[in-house]
Amino acid sequence: DVKVTQSSRYLVKRTGEKVFLECVQDMDHENMFWYRQDPGLGLRLIYFSYDVKMKEKGDIPEGYSVSREKKERFSLILESASTNQTSMYLCASRTGGRTYEQYFGPGTRLTVT
């Protein structure tokens, strides 16, 4: 059974803190993605990676960075958390072939106070 797991379901951090959100997939997928979801704005792509150590900016990369040192793990880093980064963060993975089936994790609801 395919699985994408995220390190935390809920997270509360203070403004200015460095925040790490971890995502692990067990399907040997080449592609991994980070989205954020906010009411009225839908899902927006932050960053994605198509191979180890490779990354591409999505629509809203400002204030975020990513790391992919191993194929199964993709980390999202908030260098200095701000209140406007309070959101639901969703990780996803997809195989490298011609497929549109992307598997999502359960999400991390991050609150920055």
Place this chain on the structure above:
Amino acid sequence: LAKTTQPISMDSYEGQEVNITCSHNNIATNDYITWYQQFPSQGPRFIIQGYKTKVTNEVASLFIPADRKSSTLSLPRVSLSDTAVYYCLVGDMSQQAGTALIFGKGTTLSVSS
């Protein structure tokens, strides 16, 4: 990636057939049409994809006219558990790397008893 337009919301009653139409006037020759479903507090889930004519699976049917400028997701005999957000996406996933699915705001379907 082609821009898509779909209704913000729809209401239905249990047992009815629901059709959600998505407009994608600038669809390219190699683009496929994909639909995702998202329940509250969960990540999106792949439902169906197609290129032209009709595709059917155990969850839904997808109708695509000859000009491919629109598509219709059909949910037969909906139940309360079909209450969710439905996303229409258009894109070409034939490339091995550097492509990402872009989600819009989706259509919120509310099913009542």
